Amino acid sequence: MNQQIRRLSELDRVIHEPGRLIILTLLSAVEECDFRYLLHETEMNKGTLSGHLSRLEEAGHVKIEKTFRGKFPHTLLRLTEDGRVAFADYRKKLKQSL
């Protein structure tokens, strides 16, 4: 297997999924955002978005903070430093492979 193709197999599989890739790309361009913003921008349903975010949180790429706005719950999301590094690394490897 040549080196270029082997790099494809080294891609982070948590990130290498279209839904999660969209989420990470959007998060990489903001300091923080809320759940409603990601719902609006990704046009996913709540369940799918929650599932992807949980997976990204487990991998340590995303920090999820549950807060309150008045009496109502408000979920804030941001990319962790590890998440930023992993995303930059993913982009680099993908670019080198294609």
Next chain:
Amino acid sequence: MLRNHFSDLALRPKIYDNVDGTAELSMGLMVLAFAVIALLDPVFGKLKFLPAGLAGLLIPMYGTLLLFMGIGALLRKAIKNHITYPRTGYAANLTLRRWGRKTWWLAVLVTAGSGVIATAVALAAGLPQKHHETIWIRFVMIPLFVAPYAFFTSRLSPEHGWKNYLAAAMAAGLLLIALLAPGGIVELSRPVLLFSAMTWLASAVVTLVIYIRNTERPVPGEE
């Protein structure tokens, strides 16, 4: 291609920042501040409490600018907090947040620096006495005012195709002003600035109305 795809997605938060027209509103108010400065210039000259010379020119100019920028910041905050964030969510733009303070100081320095240079050049050339003007300056004003609007809206408002027509209307309006407005550059700058400010503000208001029409009022407590 791959890079473009990532860049397009990464640009989304910046586009989102103007989804309600607030970025255009800020720009419009800034141009309006300059229009007000140009219109009130003869009045400022008669105010006795202002010091004579350059300071008497700069104090009302910066005062008016700060006033309009303050109004812009308050309006933007109100629209974001009461309309945009509850409807389509909150996002803190990374570039604006991280570079916010630095950009602010850079803008202040550039504004102050360009003001000092322009004043020095005007005084050195004796422009206030001569009032000389060439016809091409009248027409240079058209791209000078249309290009920023066209560039800004094509980059940060790509979903609103009607803004291309508004840019064309702005160019046509400025051409008419350049052809018909009497007087020198100072007199010409008043309708030019006012018309440009009105175009930016109209664009902002229409964008906000479209945004409100196309988004749903939030259900309390629902994320």
